[in-house]
Amino acid sequence: MAAEILRTKWMAMTASIWIQCTLGGSYTFGIYSAILKSSQSYDQSTLDTVSVFKDIGGNVGVLSGLVYTAATFNRRRPDGRGGRGGPWVVILIGAVLSFTGYFLIWASVTGLIRKPPVPVMCLFMFIAAQSLTFLNTANVVSSLENFADYGGTAVGIMKGFVGLSGAMLIQLYETICPGDPESFVLLLAIVPSLLSVLVMPLVRIYETSTVDEKKHLDGLSTLSIIIAAYLMVIIIVKGILGLPSWANTVTLVVLLILLASPLLIAIRARRDNIEKPCYSPLVDNLEATTSGESLVVVEDKSLNLVQAMRNLDFWLLFLVMVCGMGSGISTINNIRQIGESLRYSNVEINALLSLWNIWNFIGRFGAGYVSDALLHKKGWPRPLLMATTLGAMTIGHLIIASGFEGNLYPGSIMVGICYGSQWSLMPTITSELFGVKHMGTIYNTISIASPMGSYIFSVRLIGYIYDKTIIGEGNTCYGPHCFRLSFVIIAWLSSGFLSRVCWCSGQISFINRSSRRGCIVDKRLMTCELFRYIMLYSAICVCIYILLFKFVINC
Structure with missing residues (x-):
């Protein structure tokens, strides 16, 4: 039963959500920018230059798209078993890039390696940010393929958790290493990479559709709204009253429990879908049309x-x-x-x-x-x-x-x-x-x-x-x-x-x-x-x- 749950599109969605929650390293640049500036003796202009390469690396993802196309070519099967290829290849590359980039930045800041020239530091930052494009591409595109009938909702959930990831990482920073931006950079090197490697076998492409997709996607949507509201309350309370260290720990534990909740939805979806027939609302609606009007035919061709x-x-x-x-x-x-x-x-x-x-x-x-x-x-x-x-x-x-x-x-x-x-x-x-x-x-x-x-x-x-x-x-x-x-x-x-x-x-x-x-x-x-x-x-x-x-x- 456990193995069957792991081989479902819902478990793939859950794994992708977890990865997306760790991709906010670029959004937290303000936390470690000061220590980067002081340790490397940068002026503001030089720091801005390094930041530009962060933005370039996080947005120029053509290579990740090409790798995804090659890795998933002819690897789509109904049971999700994609042979040697699949989204996991792209996720693995992203995990390696993330660890390499942030680890080298951490090593430079702490003096573990010699102070690198500015172009080399720009390269470190580019590599770290480039990991975002690989991980994000694998999660977004695979989710869109798995839930083709409700692609907007699936992509919205994926992109939504990326939007929240910065706030989640800040919560992790303020709980584990408050006031220590050097350790936070090491945290950015370890957490996203380790989590991605652990769950990447679960991210697969499934070409099945069930009647309950909308219901369970609505469940994930509701959960994402609850998490967003929870983070907003934490941000407001911290800004007005502040929180002691024990309260930060409690809020982080509650956040982790909320992030584990998609597992329950995956289990429920598997249970509900065991005896459900495959179903596609868009196709079925077309077949059910009896008005006598001719239907619009659109050629299904990928460019x-x-x-x-x-x-x-x-x-x-x-x-x-x-x-x-x-x-x-x-x-x-x-x-x-x-x-x-x-x-x-x-x-x-x-x-x-x-x-x-x-x-x-x-x-x-x-x-x-x-x-x-x-x-x-x-x-x-x-x-x-x-x-x-x-x-x-x-x-x-x-x-x-x-x-x-x-x-x-x-x-x-x-x-x-x-x-x-x-x-x-x-x-x-x-x-x-x-x-x-x-x-x-x-x-x-x-x-x-x-x-x-x-x-x-x-x-x-x-x-x-x-x-x-x-x-x-x-x-x-x-x-x-x-x-x-x-x-x-x-x-x-x-x-x-x-x-x-x-x-x-x-x-x-x-x-x-x-x-x-x-x-x-x-x-x-x-x-x-x-x-x-x-x-x-x-x-x-x-x-x-x-x-x-x-x-x-x-x-």
Whole structure:
């Protein structure tokens, strides 16, 4: 019985969740950055350079996608037994990279090895961060394949736990080695790598579907919400009252118990599925259609990276991610400077930074879950929800630009939730547009949009305008004018959601017309339809740009 439970997609999901909970090393850079700076005699510019390689390593995952495709090629079986290949190969590489990178950083900080040159330290940081792409790719893509009918929910759960992982690792740090960032780096080297190696045999690809998938996925979703709420309460209580060491230990034990709970769901799912027939709601719903209308036939073909890059949809999705992810990460990277310019206290700023993980989780999990619900119940495509979140993100940026009292609270909540939603919607949309076979490679290539957008918005826009603003004011700027222009421009760029609304509306209306005529959907015709809406969007953007330019001049 135990062996049968271990060979289920639910146990694979549980193992992936556990791995995802340890991937927040990059999010905790602030804990050990000070000791890294002092031990290596870095100035702030050098430390920022090392941090850039952390961001590059954590976002450029094309190699991990290629490895995943090679490792899982022709290895998908109904019982999950994938021969010599499988997701475990990618997880093993990620575990080795994680241990190597963080261990070498720890050895450098503690003096175990000679002080490395800056380029070598950048390499250490890149290796450590690159492990995230391997582990994340294996978990996200395998979960999407295992739960194809509810891919949005599965990806949302995976991405949601990554969003919470930073807060979990901070809880581990404050319990095991509080005030000792050197030991925390060693912890980052050991815990993710060891856990990944222990559970990697459980992460497999299963091509079976049961009627109870939705019920048990809802159970995992509820559990993830409980964990997020628990972490939020801990963060708030610590910020207001503080916690003694024994209380930190108790909260960590409770957290570990909550993280063990997916085992119960896996056991229950196995028990419920023993006598259940295989079932796919999307396919069964199509077979049950008796309205007399012809169904839309969509060719099931997976594109490789080169073929996808020749597709207009790839570059549209990439552009959306530059705006959505780039503007979101630029906001959190500058939230401290924005708060200081608006005279927020350190306590308020730290609370905003800590709670960002929670808003990020809500976006990652919520967008995946809601997109599945809209798809199955209303037939609405996921890009429609992506358009909505980009529209809400635009409002969030404008709230930050407004500078009214307390604006960072609603602004950071809206931007954080909408930013997180991009991370769960993008992989699922990628699989639906280009297929699952090469999804890991394509998804990680599109993810490059995040650091690219961060550079454009943070360095070339926010940093440039801020430096121009402080001329004659010293090294620090105070007042809402310091970041107003930057976020008005970011809001305008993020308002590309209008094109996505047009895109979705065009797809829905075209598919409905085709289904009524009994036509087969031709992607070339859909692309032509899309070009018409892009032309409309371009005209709208010109009008918006003129209005915003006049507004900025008047300010």
